[in-house]
Amino acid sequence: MIKCRFENDPQVSSTEPEVVVRAASKNAQVQTLIDYIEQYQNQVSQPKILAIKTDDQLTMLKIDSIVLADIQQSTLLIYTTEEVITTAETLVHFAKRVDNPNFIQISKHAYINLDHLLSLSDSFSGNMTATLTENIKTDVSRKYVKSLMQHLGIR
Incomplete structure (x- = not known):
């Protein structure tokens, strides 16, 4: 059974609380708890909405709904x-603003949201094809295959 309690410590910042997990040893249950706390922290600190400037308006996008960001020419x-x-924003600027670990670069012109990745299949000359939700397909460049596999936990 996990015991939880609050301790008042005036030396700890009120905006950045400190969580300490104490146990006799670092077992699977302790690691699961640490992972849960870290995942919670990432969810809380991530922005949920991204403002995108188009030609005629400012659109508010839920980051979770973004499947793929792809540059074609200068768009x-x-x-x-x-x-x-469509927007005139650069891919680099977009990626910095999203700042989400679920978004990963798969080519020099595209980022995908891993939450929308359905499958990967071999393509020509070492590239892969990513199938995403909404029946969207895009190429994963050979240069980015290794980092994608590592991010997915595949060696």
């Missing part, structure tokens, strides 16, 4: 679960 196409939004 960034943002594929969501509902629509495709």
Whole structure:
């Protein structure tokens, strides 16, 4: 059984509380608890909405709904679960603003949201094809295959 309690410590910042997990040893249950706390912290600190400037308006996108961001010529196409939004924003700037560990670069022109990755299949010359939700397919460049596999926990 896990015991939880609050201890008042005036030396700890009120905006950044400190969580300490105490146990006789670092077993699977302790690691699961630490992982849970870290996952919670990441969810709380991640922005939920991203403002995208299009030609005629400012669109508020839920980050969870973004499937793929892909540059074609000088236009960034943002594929969501509902629509495709076009903007003049650069891919690098977009990636910095999203700042989410679920988004990973798969080519010099595209980022995907791993929450929407359904499958990967071999393509030509070492590349792979990623199948995403909404029946979206995109190429994973050979240069990025290894980092994608590591991110997915595959060696």
